[in-house]
Amino acid sequence: MKNNLSISVPKLVKGIVNGEIPALSKAISLVESKLPIHQKWAQELEAALSKENPNTIRVGISGVPGVGKSTLIEALGMYLVEKGLRLAVLTIDPSSQQSGGSILGDKTRMDQLAAHKSAYIRTTAAASTLGGVAQNTRSSILFCEAAGFDVIIVETVGVGQNELEVHEMVDALLLLQLPGAGDEIQGIKRGLLEVADALLINKADGAQAPLAKKAQQYFKASVHGFRPRENGWEPPVLLASAIENRGVKEVWQSIGNFISLQKKHGDFELKRTSQKILGLHRLVSQRLEASFYADKKVQNEIPDIKRQLTNGILSISKAAEILIDGFRNGHKE
Ligand SMILES: Nc1nc2c(ncn2[C@@H]2O[C@H](COP(=O)(O)OP(=O)(O)O)[C@@H](O)[C@H]2O)c(=O)[nH]1
Numbered sequence: 185m186k187n188n189l190s191i192s193v194p195k196l197v198k199g200i201v202n203g204e205i206p207a208l209s210k211a212i213s214l215v216e217s218k219l220p221i222h223q224k225w226a227q228e229l230e231a232a233l234s235k236e237n238p239n240t241i242r243v244g245i246s247g248v249p250g251v252g253k254s255t256l257i258e259a260l261g262m263y264l265v266e267k268g269l270r271l272a273v274l275t276i277d278p279s280s281q282q283s284g285g286s287i288l289g290d291k292t293r294m295d296q297l298a299a300h301k302s303a304y305i306r307t308t309a310a311a312s313t314l315g316g317v318a319q320n321t322r323s324s325i326l327f328c329e330a331a332g333f334d335v336i337i338v339e340t341v342g343v344g345q346n347e348l349e350v351h352e353m354v355d356a357l358l359l360l361q362l363p364g365a366g367d368e369i370q371g372i373k374r375g376l377l378e379v380a381d382a383l384l385i386n387k388a389d390g391a392q393a394p395l396a397k398k399a400q401q402y403f404k405a406s407v408h409g410f411r412p413r414e415n416g417w418e419p420p421v422l423l424a425s426a427i428e429n430r431g432v433k434e435v436w437q438s439i440g441n442f443i444s445l446q447k448k449h450g451d452f453e454l455k456r457t458s459q460k461i462l463g464l465h466r467l468v469s470q471r472l473e474a475s476f477y478a479d480k481k482v483q484n485e486i487p488d489i490k491r492q493l494t495n496g497i498l499s500i501s502k503a504a505e506i507l508i509d510g511f512r513n514g515h516k517e
């Protein structure tokens with residue numbers, strides 16, 4: 185990011201709270217930047233904007249590449265903005281992992297939405313950043329909410345990102361599936377299927393329509409076989425054609441039903457609170473790990489320790505202990 189010196193955190197906070205998109209974009213760029221000064225500003229922004237809004241809805245949309253996530257977001261997004269809601273979409277561009285520069289790959293599938301005044305689409309390069317993709321997304325969600333967005337959709341890409349992580353930052357997780365029965369052919373981890381709050385068989389159109397119905401039956405049975413949730417929610421399995429804009433309204437209804445039930449049972453707030461605590465633990469682990477591997481003593485010791493490990497002189501646990509002890513001793517007063 186350029187213009188380092190032109191940034192004033194209080195001004196940026198004011199801009200965000202006023203719903204100014206350039207201010208919001210700048211804030212997200214600060215969060216994603218690796219420059220220490222940017223990190224410091226990002227932290228100040230977070231401190232100023234950390235008050236959460238329980239009236240927003242955070243939705244994660246997951247599923248294998250090509251299942252139609254972006255296409256669905258375009259359709260669902262248009263439905264939401266036409267209802268008068270303000271929508272922010274956070275998506276990660278996997279193709280830019282190396283270059284660090286984000287291309288607009290996903291935006292092209294959301295043309296209509298991108299042009300709408302009530303929508304904000306942010307495509308982030310998947311290049312690893314200081315706090316990791318997940319932590320940055322958490323901060324970006326807060327900034328979007330501070331800027332007055334009612335609904336935040338996080339599109340996962342399954343590249344450079346743990347699919348399950350998204351579950352730790354949204355109120356509702358929607359999992360898209362392709363027509364055809366069997367989760368083994370869907371390339372979806374069972375773990376994700378179990379935490380999804382709603383399933384959607386997309387591409388239920390044309391020649392694939394009967395297959396989609398079959399998949400619906402299959403997943404209905406799967407979901408029914410899971411351990412029942414305490415508040416009684418059984419994830420619905422819906423059919424849709426994102427491209428033909430069918431079944432989209434029903435998706436939103438299901439999410440609404442889920443959120444209402446969560447709120448009624450006090451689970452909504454509980455989930456957000458535990459997500460925060462989890463976020464804290466994740467960040468502490470990431471930062472400790474980063475400083476461990478950045479440590480000169482550790483870096484010097486690693487080749488020899490690896491050699492001894494490979495030769496069978498050291499066990500894994502002994503090798504780890506030596507490195508950690510060395511790191512700790514180097515950080516003693
Ligand atoms: N037939 C059909 N094709 C779809 C549908 N939704 C998306 N597609 C197509 O599937 C491809 C991948 O869609 P995209 O939204 O980029 O998937 P993503 O990778 O999950 O974001 C594109 O060529 C879309 O036009 C649908 O409902 N029906």
Ligand SMILES: [Mg+2]
Binds near residue numbers: 253254255290339
């Ligand atoms: Mg996509």
